[in-house]
């Protein structure tokens with residue numbers, strides 16, 4: 001009876017944090033060892049090193065407030081097993097990369113690159129092994145965002161990814177002499193360059209590889225959907241209506257090529273004035289929410305328009321690293337966890353869909 005109350009409290013905390021309707025039973029096990037002494041074992045299919053103490057505290061608080069249960073001791077055991085999702089059979093796989101997630105938008109300048117970097121770093125802070133592939137062949141931003149100035153070393157025909165802030169990355173920007181040099185590519189070259197950057201990089205054991213997509217729905221998006229084993233995509237939007245229309249194109253494209261959409265991130269959603277403490281929805285309210293509803297997608301979270309985000313990015317030390325305990329870092333952390341939890345839930349759904357139906 002008490003074990004059931006503990007399980008319910010844990011599930012409740014996880015449901016709130018991840019904004020999912022239910023928690024699979026095999027994620028949470030509680031055993032009563034001796035009277036009122038419990039062992040809790042959480043087996044979560046995503047990383048949680050940083051968040052787990054907060055979740056533990058929230059559960060403890062709920063249990064303390066529940067006076068129908070008597071607890072003498074609780075022993076916590078947290079485990080994380082990140083599985084590799086199935087990808088289409090006709091694309092070349094990357095055995096050393098478990099999951100590839102594309103971060104995309106229809107319109108330029110909505111903050112995809114900034115979101116990609118900070119989500120990658122937030123996942124690394126939770127204990128995941130993370131990489132970033134800068135798929136913006138025309139205007140690579142990851143070198144500046146990550147503050148990488150070195151060139152990658154070459155091993156045989158392959159490139160060794162650059163490691164910065166605990167995250168591996170590869171960008172065409174690392175190979176150009178100057179970021180100012182304009183790159184003129186034709187469609188097939190772009191597609192080839194992207195595949196080479198992905199397959200000819202010696203990624204070292206990644207749980208997640210985040211792809212920072214260029215804007216639009218052109219050649220790179222096509223390559224991505226046809227040639228690269230993508231497990232899921234996230235759409236970044238700003239709340240303006242025009243941006244939303246552009247995003248609809250991106251959403252439609254991913255749906256057409258059957259890449260699962262994990263959700264929407266609404267960037268620059270509001271402005272909080274540090275002087276007067278007023279919060280203003282500059283571009284109108286709830287655009288991402290509306291779009292999420294229209295397309296039956298989850299809204300993974302909102303991010304403010306904030307000087308520190310831009311300043312940290314410009315300095316090459318993204319906010320999640322420069323201000324790890326800030327409120328905005330927590331926004332990125334929550335979005336990152338919702339994103340990978342949804343990816344993991346998809347894995348169980350895929351299995352279920354193929355499960356045998358036995359008629360008795």
Ligand SMILES: Nc1ncnc2c1ncn2[C@@H]1O[C@H](COP(=O)(O)OP(=O)(O)OP(=O)(O)O)[C@@H](O)[C@H]1O
Pocket residue numbers: 105107108109110111112113114115136139141213214215267268303304305306307309310311313314
């Ligand atoms: N939430 C935010 N608050 C303030 N500035 C932001 C925010 N998100 C992004 N920026 C800034 O907005 C600009 C555009 O962001 P970013 O380069 O990430 O967009 P993008 O969608 O990747 O653009 P592109 O389509 O050109 O690749 C950058 O100067 C970045 O620092």
Ligand SMILES: [Mg+2]
Pocket residue numbers: 112113114136141212213214
């Ligand atoms: Mg970009």
